[in-house]
Amino acid sequence: MAEVKSLIGTQNKKGQTFTDPWKMLHEAPRTPSFYTGSEVIKEAVRRSSCDVMIAYPITPQSEAAALIGELFAEGYIGDYFRGESEFAVMSQCAGAAFGGARVFTTTAGPGTMRAMENFPMWAGARLPIQMIVTCRGINSPLSIQPDTLEIAYLLNTGMLVWHAETAQDFFDWILKGFMVSEEPDVHLPLALCCDGFFVTHTKDVVNLTPTDMCLPPYDPYRSPVPCMDMECPPVRMMRDPFVMKSNYISYATHASWQQEIWAAIERSRKHSIHWLNGLIDTENTDADIVIVASGTAVSQGREAIRLLEDEGVRCGLVKIKTLRPWPEEEIREATKNAKHIFVPEFNVTGWLAKELRASIPNPQRVHAGPHVCGGMTMPPEIIVSEIKTALGMKSFSLAGRGS
Amino acid sequence: MSKERIQISEALYDIMPSDYQDLVKSATYGKEDRGWKDIGSSKELIEQHSLCAGCPESMAFRYILASLPNPEDTVMVGSTGCTSLVFPMVAVHNIHSLFGNQNAIASGLKRALSVRFPDRVKDVVVLAGDGATVDIGLDMTLQAWFRQEKFTTICFDNELYANTGGQESGLMQKGFVAKMAPVGKLFDKVRLPEIARESGCHYVVNCTVSKPSLVEKVIRNAVHIAREIGPTYLQLYTPCILEIGKNSMEGLQEMRDSEKPTERFAYKEYVSEPAKQLLAELAAKDKERKAAAKQLAGQA
Ligand SMILES: Cc1ncc(C[n+]2csc(CCOP(=O)(O)OP(=O)(O)O)c2C)c(N)n1
Ligand code: SF4
Numbered sequence: 241m242a243e244v245k246s247l248i249g250t251q252n253k254k255g256q257t258f259t260d261p262w263k264m265l266h267e268a269p270r271t272p273s274f275y276t277g278s279e280v281i282k283e284a285v286r287r288s289s290c291d292v293m294i295a296y297p298i299t300p301q302s303e304a305a306a307l308i309g310e311l312f313a314e315g316y317i318g319d320y321f322r323g324e325s326e327f328a329v330m331s332q333c334a335g336a337a338f339g340g341a342r343v344f345t346t347t348a349g350p351g352t353m354r355a356m357e358n359f360p361m362w363a364g365a366r367l368p369i370q371m372i373v374t375c376r377g378i379n380s381p382l383s384i385q386p387d388t389l390e391i392a393y394l395l396n397t398g399m400l401v402w403h404a405e406t407a408q409d410f411f412d413w414i415l416k417g418f419m420v421s422e423e424p425d426v427h428l429p430l431a432l433c434c435d436g437f438f439v440t441h442t443k444d445v446v447n448l449t450p451t452d453m454c455l456p457p458y459d460p461y462r463s464p465v466p467c468m469d470m471e472c473p474p475v476r477m478m479r480d481p482f483v484m485k486s487n488y489i490s491y492a493t494h495a496s497w498q499q500e501i502w503a504a505i506e507r508s509r510k511h512s513i514h515w516l517n518g519l520i521d522t523e524n525t526d527a528d529i530v531i532v533a534s535g536t537a538v539s540q541g542r543e544a545i546r547l548l549e550d551e552g553v554r555c556g557l558v559k560i561k562t563l564r565p566w567p568e569e570e571i572r573e574a575t576k577n578a579k580h581i582f583v584p585e586f587n588v589t590g591w592l593a594k595e596l597r598a599s600i601p602n603p604q605r606v607h608a609g610p611h612v613c614g615g616m617t618m619p620p621e622i623i624v625s626e627i628k629t630a631l632g633m634k635s636f637s638l639a640g641r642g643s
Numbered sequence: 644m645s646k647e648r649i650q651i652s653e654a655l656y657d658i659m660p661s662d663y664q665d666l667v668k669s670a671t672y673g674k675e676d677r678g679w680k681d682i683g684s685s686k687e688l689i690e691q692h693s694l695c696a697g698c699p700e701s702m703a704f705r706y707i708l709a710s711l712p713n714p715e716d717t718v719m720v721g722s723t724g725c726t727s728l729v730f731p732m733v734a735v736h737n738i739h740s741l742f743g744n745q746n747a748i749a750s751g752l753k754r755a756l757s758v759r760f761p762d763r764v765k766d767v768v769v770l771a772g773d774g775a776t777v778d779i780g781l782d783m784t785l786q787a788w789f790r791q792e793k794f795t796t797i798c799f800d801n802e803l804y805a806n807t808g809g810q811e812s813g814l815m816q817k818g819f820v821a822k823m824a825p826v827g828k829l830f831d832k833v834r835l836p837e838i839a840r841e842s843g844c845h846y847v848v849n850c851t852v853s854k855p856s857l858v859e860k861v862i863r864n865a866v867h868i869a870r871e872i873g874p875t876y877l878q879l880y881t882p883c884i885l886e887i888g889k890n891s892m893e894g895l896q897e898m899r900d901s902e903k904p905t906e907r908f909a910y911k912e913y914v915s916e917p918a919k920q921l922l923a924e925l926a927a928k929d930k931e932r933k934a935a936a937k938q939l940a941g942q943a
């Protein structure tokens with residue numbers, strides 16, 4: 241750590257200054273720039289002192305991955321290549337992280353699913369890899385449209401899972417994500433998710449930190465497990481390998497290690513609160529009706545609240561920023577006054593509503609919906625209609641819904 | 644890594660496990676001429692193993708670990724299978740991740756080590772079973788070669804999936820009746836050594852592990868060539884005596900029988916032109932070094 245601290249104020253080979261991350265993200269001047277979400281990913285990676293980036297094309301993340309390739313060509317990244325599949329890419333990322341590199345990758349939908357076996361392995365091996373998931377449909381029939389069903393699968397991998405609403409979230413959270421996941425008492429991979437296309441392919445004004453500032457480099461020796469680089473003495477780990485079948489030690493080792501992974505997710509809570517300014521954001525949670533959402537459903541919820549206000553209905557909002565760690569206490573507090581809780585989601589199963597129901601008193605208050613899926617957009621009017629119908633209020637029929 | 648780092652505090656010496664004491668006292672880290680002959684008198688970086696009694700994989704492990712040219716800076720990558728029972732007792736850093744992804748892991752690892760230590764040699768060696776190398780992981784094995792990743796791949800070819808109880812593998816002989824091959828295997832042994840050559844490997848050897856000096860030679864060549872030029876591949880016959888129904892004493896004979904000139908493990912070697920040149924240079928340097936040492940010994 242001492243070594244890393246001493247690098248602050250010095251320059252990397254591109255002439256960027258290693259800057260105290262808090263100062264860089266909170267005090268440095270910001271320049272408004274009109275960028276797509278994919279371009280914003282590139283800009284965040286430019287400032288992240290990333291050692292290795294490995295990519296595989298899949299819509300809608302391909303553009304971001306290609307743009308990061310340009311960064312490599314410009315000399316901002318130690319190494320970059322295209323792997324042969326997502327399973328291989330996530331394994332290559334693991335190898336690079338085992339070797340002590342700061343590693344970044346991106347994927348989406350079917351890619352996430354193909355790579356799935358790697359994610360609990362990353363978490364179990366305590367590899368602080370950052371993976372952007374630009375969510376899209378995963379089920380048959382084929383779809384390339386946005387849909388957040390894949391997040392449901394990531395929730396139990398042992399990774400940290402954050403869900404960005406906007407490109408601005410993306411920019412800040414990529415950089416902050418490294419800070420949280422690389423803490424010695426956390427040291428876990430991070431899946432930073434967004435709703436594909438809605439965030440990646442739309443342009444927005446995003447306030448960027450100066451190009452000539454970057455994060456201090458990763459220090460692999462702050463890891464709670466040894467870095468696989470033969471820079472510390474190896475030990476023959478045990479006389480009886482724990483993978484031996486019928487070995488009671490095996491069960492005990494695995495059981496305690498799994499608990500440690502989940503304890504590490506809990507320990508990330510304080511760091512996430514510090515960097516993200518809380519795990520949730522709230523507005524008007526003293527209202528009887530509260531919308532709880534993550535990702536771009538938050539934006540749609542905000543718009544619905546504005547429409548409802550025009551009709552004299554007051555409604556609060558909870559924006560969930562981190563799904564792992566799950567902000568249970570915060571949500572309980574924020575929804576304690578709510579008589580009705582609505583959870584709009586861009587997926588068919590309603591995983592967020594299920595999580596919510598499992599963690600608050602009187603879960604019958606939770607109305608799971610509206611849901612759109614398969615890439616459909618969610619007009620705020622649908623949220624308004626769902627709320628009014630549930631409250632027994634007259635709701636105008638929506639064109640094309642036959643209601 | 645500096646071998647001086649492996650030390651035990653004097654105050655704790657007595658209570659350290661004896662295998663650790665031995666490792667510190669007589670490991671071969673940093674010894675230029677280390678080789679299979681050190682086995683027995685010196686630590687060859689592997690202690691006990693929990694393979695079946697007489698399993699040729701255990702011999703192969705010892706020979707390989709005794710022959711690594713640079714163990715103090717070598718990281719190994721394994722895979723799920725019988726080999727993963729041995730890796731926990733190997734005294735170089737080693738990674739077990741998933742079944743079949745070893746060459747992808749090694750690609751990332753080698754690149755990370757090159758980024759982090761641009762002026763130092765860090766060797767990466769993959770060692771996995773035939774199921775891991777040729778079946779589930781074939782895609783990643785080949786692509787690492789296409790990309791010219793600079794590490795050595797060693798396949799312990801026991802011609803079946805041993806760890807899960809003897810199922811058909813791609814390297815199994817045609818016609819062999821095995822679990823999940825109830826009427827005998829329907830296609831030929833996958834010709835991975837030839838594929839390796841065509842895929843860009845600069846050094847390919849197919850042999851058994853019956854002769855330690857031969858294993859030592861091919862390991863040293865493979866690691867040196869991978870370090871300087873590009874991917875190398877060794878396919879070593881380590882018969883699964885359990886699943887082919889042999890006694891623990893019969894593994895060696897099984898290998899000798901199958902390395903006869905007409906048999907499937909007759910010694911076969913391919914060396915690319917740049918690799919040939921490198922081996923010649925290394926041999927010349929070695930000769931020089933030995934002559935200088937002899938001269939120095941004469942003066943003393
Ligand atoms: C994805 C996945 N599929 C299947 C397995 C089960 N499995 C464990 S070891 C093994 C066979 C290993 O065979 P091989 O690579 O030939 O090594 P050997 O045990 O013969 O040395 C299999 C199929 C697994 N661990 N992971
Ligand atoms: S099952 Fe076969 S390959 Fe595995 S340890 Fe036993 S003899 Fe060796």
